[in-house]
Amino acid sequence: MTSDAPVTVNAPRIGLSAEPFVATASPRLSWTTVAGTDNWVQASAEVELTLGTARTVGRIEGDESVFIAWPFAPLQQRETAGVRVRVWGTDGSVSPWSAPTEVTAGFLGSSEWCARFVGSGSDQPHLLRTTFEVRGPVRRAFLYATAFGAYDVRLNGAAVDDAVLKPGWTSYQWRLLFDVTDVTAHLRQGANTVGIELAGGWYTEAFGFRDRARRFYEGSPAAAAQLVIEYEDGTADTVITDENWRWSFGPVVAASIYQGETYDARLREPEWASPGADDTWSPVVLVDVPDVRPEPRTSPPVRVIERREVAQVLTTPAGNTVLDFGQNLVGWVRIAVTGPRGHTITLRHAEVLEHGELGTRPLRNAAATDRYTLRGGGEETWEPKWTFHGFRYVEIHDWPGEFSPSAISASVVHTDMPRTGGFSTSHALLNRLHENVVWGMRGNFLSIPTDCPQRDERLGWTGDIQVFAPTASFLFDCNAFLQSWLEDVRLEQKAAGGVVPMVVPAVIPQVPGQLEPVAAWGDAITVVPTVLGERFGDHGALSGSFDAMKSWVDTVTARTGGSPLWENGVQFGDWLDPDAPPDQPGRAKTDPGLVATAYYFRSAELTARAAEAVGNAEDAGRYSELASRVGEGFRATYTTAAGRMMSDAPTAYAVAIAFGLVEGERKAAMGERLRHLVRAYGYHIATGFVGTPIICDALTVTGHVDTAARLLAQTESPSWLYPVTMGATTIWERWDSMLEDGSINPGQMTSFNHYALGAVADWLHRVVAGLAPLEPGYRRIRVAPTPLDFLDDASAWHETPYGRASSAWRRDGEVVRFDIEVPANTRALIRLPSGAEHEVGSGTHTWTEHHPRPRRTRPELGLDSDLATIVDDVEAYHAVLGAISAIDPDRAAAFRRTTRWTPGRSLRDPLSHTPLDVVDAIEKALAALPAGELS
Structure with a gap:
């Protein structure tokens, strides 16, 4: 029919x-x-x-x-x-x-690439050009171009595309990308000119930390291009970069990814776009570059995605003018200025203000400073193009005349990936947290997945993307982006004998342990392809990385010497545990061997699954057996029969539960202990890079979603929402990157734009809104929304490979309405909070269920009340802290930081050495709270 x-x-x-x-x-x-x-x-x-x-x-x-x-x-x-x-x-x-x-x-045949790499032989930015004849009507013309460095191309003076920082950053010693552009419209009959602007980009940057920063790639920048012109008569010409090209310096005096760009407009660009104007130019040098055949770019390019206006003009206590763009972003600023010839404007960038002044200490060796010298004679418009900055604030020095905020805008720059997912709720702080996750991803998905976009680092740390890949794959179509980066991971891994480096491209060999296997970082090679296969339905992501997955697990197996435990070598463990000292971020509560062994198990299991997916039964059995053996060793060494971990810390329980290392009664007991520890820490975050992305899942699957909700809702430091209360617009590297007094964390490693701790957004998408893949690519969708008691509503949408799916719930009194959208050609398994299940096809579906918020009864509270009773009662907890703070704020902060809110102990216990006036204030504050049933 x-x-x-x-x-x-x-x-x-x-x-x-x-x-x-x-x-x-x-x-x-x-x-x-x-x-x-x-x-x-x-x-x-x-x-x-x-x-x-x-x-x-x-x-x-x-x-x-x-x-x-x-x-x-x-x-x-x-x-x-x-x-x-x-x-x-x-x-x-x-x-x-x-x-x-x-x-x-857009590809080229094996013998078609014939362009030579040319340049000036200098690291300073410069211009390259040549002239050529178009001898007849053109049917079409294509330009293939690349550089060891960063380049842009102009044909007859016009930019050929809108991409920036081309060709992007790859492991240049093994892999270089070229861009291809249809330039038919840029050609004209007769004489034409093609020019290339060339800067060092990542190729000439010094990588490393503080005084250990070194150039990694050798040689000066060089560009190569070939223009293929097809004529209407069926013939063709090819113009290539060779020794006949010419070069000249231009107005870009200096350019560096980390340091910024210096532009002198008095050095006006010569008429390099006009035929016959190269008499004063010098012959190019054929530059010695790595023996790499360029290949076509598969990921979208980096572009200017958005322009933002100045939100506020500030005058600092020192009298400096600072522009606030209202959002921590990545890119640069564009200026329109009029002033005298030779006048120089200086623009300094930073993410935060510290006590009213530009907070530059976290930038370390990165100057993040741009300079523009005016040519004079009217309005001049300029923006840099060979650097990028992570900033919300820009300090302006020596602006000529009266400054108007309309003269400057911010250019938001990142890889041009389509947005594919979102989450919203009427809870303002949680909504802002999710928006911070989105902006953190935007700023750090610039050519490669970086750890931060502002300081002297901006490296492809494998651990960060390992934990963030599920969130990233929901928010943006990053399949092509991450698959391109994975090609570099595999090349670096092969060169390192099976070790996946901590950063890719691996440009910091001087850092101890860089080429040693590190758990949770090297495991990116098993986790990221798995995520891409699961979220995008791309079987090629797994098949393309399968040998690398095996190599990583085999390398770890060799390093363990046959033991099922991975307890040797360099390990970061639960990096940035909030209890670690500021300058010792690896000193976590959880044993690093426990973390490493858990990841050893996980990677072995993921490799076994990948083997099954690609039809390799032999390897599926081998790695499944290895995972089983590692799991047995983990349980025998790090757990007790009663369900305790030898490292009695939240991350230890989280990895055991979330990675499937325990089942049955032991899993339930561990979930109960995890709930106990989260409460003991006052529902503050007590986990680092490893534990944070999975702690809410571990609580949820063991029946403690209410504890996860309380952890999510926390606004005191450390918590997800504390930075939001401090005005954060991106995710911070540390829970307390900025202290409550407005000063920057004293550690030498502090960033205000790190996406790793924002991996909780995946839990918001999958659990709170309830939208998750049940089969690869959302071919079947699992929709299991979870109304949290402190929320009135939540919703998520995602452009799956089959079309848009969405899940939303909203309270209306004691009734919750669920609205679910399933795209055509898919099915969904709906599980409502009541436990009711429905298998449905495409279309829109609505259910309602009766879910009143839990009614609370408060006993009479006093100094003899149980500590767990106090902390579980939000009003009582704040009454205690408020009473102390009103008399002695420092004592209140210490009390909050050191008290363990465990059952079986009274509030009187941690107050034993507290002055009597403080104790009396606490007692009065608790007595003032109403007892009995609360509304």
Whole structure:
């Protein structure tokens, strides 16, 4: 029976991203269907390929619509194809043809790359150019370009695209990307000029910490380009970089990723865009570069994504002018200024103010300073292009004349990934926390996944993305981005004999342990591909990394000497445990061997699953047996039969529960102990990099979601919401990167834009809103919303590979309404808080259930009340702290920090040495609280 409801197909995706060029001859296809009826399932599809006037149609039987193998002959270099899709439903419905997607084969044949790498032989930014003739009507023209460094190309004076910091950062000694651009519109009959602006970028940067910073890549920057011109008559010309090009210095005097850019507009760019203007230029040098054949870029490029206006102009106590953009962001500022020739403006960037002044100490060796010298003679507009800064505040020195905030805007810069997910709630602080997670990802997904975007680091720390990958994969379409980075991970790992370096690209060999296996960091090679396969339904993510996954687990096995425990070598453990001293962030409560062994188990298990997914039964059995042996060793060494961990700390219990190392009664006992410890710490965070992303999950699966909710709602330091109360607009590296008195944490390692601790957002998406993949790529969706007592509502949406899914709940008195959207061609398993389960198809679905908030009864409270009773009663807890703080704030802070709120002890116990006036104030504050049933 044919349905009359409309069914439409969106324009298909060809390859991993929506970019107009594909890097392979047989790119995979994906499409999404919008159906006007519920429970729509694809029965078959037709895919039409158009090449010139030729049309080919391939038929796909079944319901698959994500990462479909290319059903046509492979594309040839520079071949442009149009692809459209139509689908049939199992209900008899049929869609019209989708809009076409047009792509061009952007790869080059093995012998086609013939450009030479040229430059000035100097590290200083400079310009390259040549002239060439266009001898007839052009059918089309493509430019292939790259650099060891950062480059931009102009044809006849015009920029060829809007990407910045090209070609991005890769492990240059093994892998270099090229960009391809259709430049047909930029050419003209007769004489033309092509120019390249070249700077050092990451290639000439000094990497490392403080006085150990060193250049890693050798040699001066160099660029290579080839322009292929196809004429209407069927002939073609190729223009390449070679010894006939010329070079000259330009107005960019200095440029550095960390230090900033200096631009002297008096050194006006010569007429390098006009033919015949290179008489004063010098012959280029053929630069000796790594023996790497450039390959096409597969990830979206870095672009200016957004412009933001000044939110506030401040005058500091020292009399300096500081601009507040209202948001900690990554990029640079654009200025429009009028002033005398030779006048220099200085722009200093920082993330925070400290006691009213620009807080630059966390930048360490990064100057983060841009300078612009005016040419004079009217308004001048400028923005840097060879650096980037992490900042909210910009301090301006020597602005000529009266300053207007409209003269400056901020350019937000990151890899151009589509936004694919969101979360919202009426709880303002939690909403801002999630927004901080989003901004933290935006700032740190710039060419590679970095740890921070502002100080003298900005490195691809593997541990950070290992914990954040699930959150990242929900918020943005980062599959192509992370798969590109994983190629560098595999190359670095191979060079290091199976070890996954702590940072990729691995540019800090002078740091002890950089090329030693480190748990939770090196495990990125097993975790990130698994996440990509799970979230994007991309089997290629697993198959492409499977050998590297095995290599990592085998390397760890070799280092353990056959022991199931991983207790040797360099380990970071539960990095940045809040109880660790500021300058010793690795001194965590949880034993590092316990953490390492837990990750050894996890990676072995993930590798076994990957082996099964790729059809390798032998390896599946081998790594499954290894995981079993490591798990047994973990339990025998680090746990007791009664369900205690030898490291009696929250992270120890969290990894045992979340990684599946314990089951049954022991798991339940560990969940109860974890709940006890979280309460004992006053519902403050007591975990670091390893424990924080999984503690709420560990509490949830053991039946203590109320404890996770109280942990999430905490606003005192350390907590997720404390930075929000301090005005944070991104996720901090430390729980107390800024202290309550407004001073910056005294440790030498402090950042206000680190995404790792924001990994809790994945729990908000999956558990609180309740939206999670049940099968790879959300082919089946698990929807299990969890109303938290302190929230009135929560919702999440996600553009799955099959279309938009959403889950929302809202309280109306004692009734909770659940609204769920399931995309076409998928199914969802709905589990409501009552335990009711529903298997549904696509469409919108609504349920209501009776879920009154728990009613509370308060006993009479006093000094003999149980400490656990006090801390479980939010009003009582704050009454105690408030009474102490009113008399002695320092004592209140110490009491909050040191008291362990355990059952069986009275409030009187930790107050035994407290002055009597403070004790009396506490007693009066508790007595003033109403007893009995509370509303």
